[in-house]
Amino acid sequence: MSGSQPGLGAAHASSRSAILDLIRAAGTISRVELTRATGLTAATISTVVRRLIDDGLVLEVGRAESTGGKPRMLLQLDPSARYAIGVHLDHAGITYVIANLGGAIVARWRRPGAGSDDPREVVARIAAEIRTTVTRVGVDPARILGLGVVSPGPISASTGMTLTPPVMQRWTEFPLGAALEEAIGLPVLLDNDATAAAIGEYWSGGISTGSAFAALYMGTGIGAGILVDGTVYRGSSSNAGEVGHICVDLDGPECWCGNRGCVEALAGPAAVVAAARDAGIDLAGRNVAENFGSLARAASRGEALPMELLQRSARYLGVAAQTLANVLDLELVILTGPAFALAGSLYLPEIERRLGQSFFARGSHPVRVIISSNAPEAAAVGAAALVLQSELAPRQAGVRMPLELPLEVTAG
Amino acid sequence: MSGSQPGLGAAHASSRSAILDLIRAAGTISRVELTRATGLTAATISTVVRRLIDDGLVLEVGRAESTGGKPRMLLQLDPSARYAIGVHLDHAGITYVIANLGGAIVARWRRPGAGSDDPREVVARIAAEIRTTVTRVGVDPARILGLGVVSPGPISASTGMTLTPPVMQRWTEFPLGAALEEAIGLPVLLDNDATAAAIGEYWSGGISTGSAFAALYMGTGIGAGILVDGTVYRGSSSNAGEVGHICVDLDGPECWCGNRGCVEALAGPAAVVAAARDAGIDLAGRNVAENFGSLARAASRGEALPMELLQRSARYLGVAAQTLANVLDLELVILTGPAFALAGSLYLPEIERRLGQSFFARGSHPVRVIISSNAPEAAAVGAAALVLQSELAPRQAGVRMPLELPLEVTAG
DNA sequence: TGGCATTCTTAGGCAAGTGAACAAAGTAAG
């Protein structure tokens, strides 16, 4: 019965979470500032903060300058109070991350394989990987909150696992969450890579609490994670932000989805690489990622044809970003994922230009565009942040969490 | 101090609202079903429902069949318990609506003018209009919750009023909300027409509580109102759903916003009418709406050129709808507003086709598309629903309400 | 040293929600 319905009582623990979230976002903050930011009374802040300190989550670190009276006591998250583990499953391999409460990376490593192997075996391998590294790094296992697992593609309602149509066929009906929970003995959360990346940025990037932004994630495909006011926007079937199939050219090339001119078919890494091949560029990489990387390097060196191909892609991604910003009224777009890690600086100016022009002309607020500071492993970091978020700031006001249900269903 | 900060305590009165909303959505429902739907205890439901009955908002109407024990007592909203007034300001004129709690229209009328007149005078005229009709229809003034006023265009942060750049220049800095509140003595809410239309559909259309849908509103411009789980999605500056300037053709005609190929420039009523003129069609209407209407009628009669023009427009709007559905993961798109009232049946098949194809191919859930049952006055009905929503189901969990602030600022 | 301003804490109270016992109103079996 534990997870039957969130109920409205779930909004109760929210002030604790909200305060924790504000401390995280501010880095260092005093109780008075917390009262202003939350709208709660000083009394309430006092007791809640006391409990956070008792729980070891928050530290009092020195005092601020006096403003004429008693100086404020400064509060901060204790980064090493809790940890979370993030795992990013991809076709090419598995990326692991151990992050602390501050969102900082404590350990990070990568192993090849996964895609075509037997799920059972992969679960065992992941469990072993995590166990050995946790002991090696010396993180207290009791302080580990849980495990976040992300992968590309939309989310299946039945298993709760994301599934990529072409690859990883054998994963489709496998209860990954339940299996991992049993193998590791920690709570497991599953989500889409783009969504996770957005949460990762929010948690570690010092983004303010009341903002609306999207993480535009380009890996093999293109997706977007949307965060509004500290909460993930999921939509009706948890597949919001599927920007890969928005149409940017009515008469564009046909996409496997049945329509024409989808962003992914026109401007995704696979499309760019294919276009390069068509243009006669010799590419020696083993997969799309490697080839896209060498194209990006060639463009950076100033080679005309690669440059042109990437700029073409950037134009379309600019349209996608503008569309996102228009529909969702965003104030920030973050470019992240392996593809932007390789070629972000080539995409940024075009996307910035497009957003700046449109919104300036209409007298609207500007939309900032930045490149993530840890774009290559953004999804894995996000997976860890997913756990931090759900354990420490679970303010899904009235929104059901479809990702946890499958775990319980399959566990029984 | 009343409206300084919503605070977290604002989430408190929510169970009453949530229950009211469930009763509204269900039409008729029992207490047991309410416990299941909310996750609250039977005890809580009992007391809250008791209070709703005492307040006259809810009625006990008969009992259901027994399922082996005591039969359930059925609950229903009392439609005539409260009323709300909706006003839609447009370039061409003002549409008024009086709606009851059930979202049903009690009175509806329309007056020309507004746009270029003196705001002060318009306010006086509106107040007089409302007073006379309220007494004529025989609605108890004490049962009127308030007044919703909507108009096209984005929302200004300074006055809280929407402002359309080209027309209605004199309204830009006028504190409409405060002036109307004073003139009528009722709370006034201001909002965008598309957003209001969405709330109107939600309130009167029997849309289920936990859904995500958008109202695609086509009047003079094109906008969208987005509702998720009974709450308006507003974005960072309350301008979410500005679909008019999403790009559907990178090499399309230039738009005044500085980019090319915006939906509004390609497919809005004004664009369709302009294209018809260019094609040599003789149009005698006084404004875009009339001309668009005669084009729609001509297309319905089977005239080739108008048909072609409208189908072209429909293709672009299909792209916009698909984009919305993709980004927001919608399950329903409602076509509404004067333009769809005139030509909805010409647009529907194309939009349906496009959404069906894309989502079916990707194995995702289908997206329904329907035409609003009261498309012509959707905005005015929505304006009234705005009041019902804010008074009876204000579950803006943690979201600030920028629209009420200006009223207080300018009132002081 | 004693105001004075500012920050933080403690104490009492209100309101929403819960759990558990109970009352009410039916069906099913003898």
Add this chain to the structure above:
DNA sequence: CTTACTTTGTTCACTTGCCTAAGAATGCCA
């Protein structure tokens, strides 16, 4: 008709989160 059982709805004592109000702590300035 009586008895047992099921389901619905209510009452009541208790917990919890927050608020108001008062006070304690800790600095500045005269």
